[in-house]
Amino acid sequence: MLQIRDPYKTTHPETAYQTDDLSIFLNIRGNNEYVKVSYPVKYGIFSRLETREMILEFNLNHEIKHARSKTRHWLHPSEWLKRTVGNDWIYYSSGGYSGVVEAIGEYYLPNFMYATNSLLGGKPFEFPVIADLCSSWQDMMAGIPGALPDMPDPIADWLEKAKSIHGPDLEKKADHLFDISGARATVLPPDARHSDYNLIPLTIADGCLYKCRFCKVKNKKPFTPRSRTDIQQQIQALKLLYGPDLINYNALFLGEHDALCAPKDLILFAANQSHDAFGFAHSFMKTPRMYLFGSVDSLLNADMTLFEALNRLPFDTYINIGLESHDQATLDRIGKPITAEKVSLAFDRMGEINQTFPKIEMTGNFIMDDHLPPTHIQSMLDLVRDRISRPVPKGSIYLSPLRFGKPSREVLYDFYRLKTASRLPMFLYIIQRL
Ligand code: SF4
Known part of the structure; x- marks a missing residue:
């Protein structure tokens, strides 16, 4: 029989405790690869506490990570709440699976507590069963008796630690995370979905080039790269903050809005230092990934040697470029200070990089709104349909609705029309913060 070696057997032994009303499993092995499947999957090594009413899951720092009620009021047994490292709760809904995977490339639809540009989903946080679980899981934990006579020591110890971490502690930790990089990342690249947004944010340059009106x-920060010393300090602070749970991470986000515009040596320095310091080579999760944003100008100015070097890194790298529109009238209307001609050149360069470098995927964003000039959509089709001779699987295009909190049937209809015509993979961009 094939024996699968478990390198975490000694450091993270699986331990269980069960009574009629309570079960606790420590160090459960979740998936070690991010997958796109239509059933719930949990990633990394984690612990689970289950009562008659709820299931709570914790990371290796004893911090709550997932929650689900077992009562009949819960919306669907295969849906769950996830708490992010930025201390937001996200409700993952299946959306009945219809259309979700076509629209966003994932089987589960993230629903946020804050306003975003999603065209899909409902308002799950308005359901008391969901809102209550987010706010009162700790009260329920407090009601669980501590060390019971027959409880193994590791379980009793774990329970005491998990019960000692309260809401304000989690808030404080998230604030500390934002302080390390200088600010909360207000938007993460859409490609981060390939790591379920479980990433470590490292700021290598503040601000952006354009300050577009839309x-x-x-x-307000002008574009400014950070120093190597600053990057090293961030890495050390992040290592401490992620702590024992670091082994569940293998994805890096180089912030902020235009890391591609940073000097080539700085990008490579940040990537290599992070890979070593965060121990991505020994992470429980396989296939390290790196995500960054870029602008049209930073892409056009980047030397091809940068991409050659990125392709040699131990990461799969995803670079998301804000193209927004290939139509000059639209670019002018939204206050994006670039020309349609440059967008066209950047689009071609993205295709060239995608074809040349197997470990780099360049992806692009376009805006969507029902108040844009009609030439916006036609000019987008000139690129994603007419400029490419056959369908290609790499180089996703993300369509980003301009308005927050205003789902629009017309915009959704336009999206499906464009998706059908596009020869590149096309998805909706749901803006998610750290
Ligand atoms: S779209 Fe990008 S470049 Fe324009 S203001 Fe926003 S972050 Fe800056």
């Missing part, structure tokens, strides 16, 4: 996620 943009809701920009800040």
Whole structure:
């Protein structure tokens, strides 16, 4: 029989405790690869506490990670709540599976507590069973008796630690995370879905080049790369903050809005230092990934040697470029200070890089809105349909609705029309923060 070696057997032994009303399993092995499947999958090594009413899952820092009620009021047995490292709760809904995977490339639809640009989903946080679980899981934990006479020591110890971490502690930790990089990342690249947004944020440059009028996620900082010393300090602080749970991570987000514009040596320095310091080579999760944003100008100015070097890194690298529109009238209307001609050149360069480098995927964003000039959609089709001779599986295009909190049937209809015509994979971009 084939014996599968478990390198975590000694450091993270699986331990269980069960009574009629309570079960605790420590160090459960979840999936070690991110997958796209139509049933619930949990990733990494984690622990689970289950009562008659609820299932709570914790990371290796004893911090809550997932929650689900077992009562009949819960919306669907295969849906769950996830708490992010930024201390947001996200409700993963199956959306009945119809259309979700076509629209976002994932089987589960993330629903947020904050306003975003999603065209899909409902308002799960308005259901008391969901809102209550987010706010009162700790009260329920407090009601669980501590060390019972027959409880093994590791279980009793774990329970005491898990019960000692309260809401304000989690909030404080998230604030500390934002302080390390200088600010909360207001938007993560859409490609981060390939790691279920479980990533470590490292800021290598602040701000962006354009300060576009339409943009809701920009800040006032002028584009400024960080120093190597600053990057090293962030890495050390992040290592401490992620702590024992670091082995569940293998994805890096190089922030902020235009890391591609940073000097080539700085990008490579940050990637290599992070890979070593965070121990990605020994992570429980396989296939390290790196995500960054880029702009049209940073892409056009980047030397091909940068991409050659990125392709040699131990990461699969995803670079997301804000193209927004291939139509000059639209670019002018949204206040994006670039030309349609440059967008066209950037689009071609993305295709060239995608064809040349197997470990790099360049992806692009276009905006969507029902108040844009009709030439916007036609000019987008000129690129994603007419400029490519046959369908290609690499180089996803993300369509980002301009308005927050205003789902629109017309925009959704346009999306499906464009998706059908596109020769590149096309998905909706749901803006998610750290
Ligand atoms: S779209 Fe990108 S470049 Fe424009 S303001 Fe927003 S972050 Fe900056």
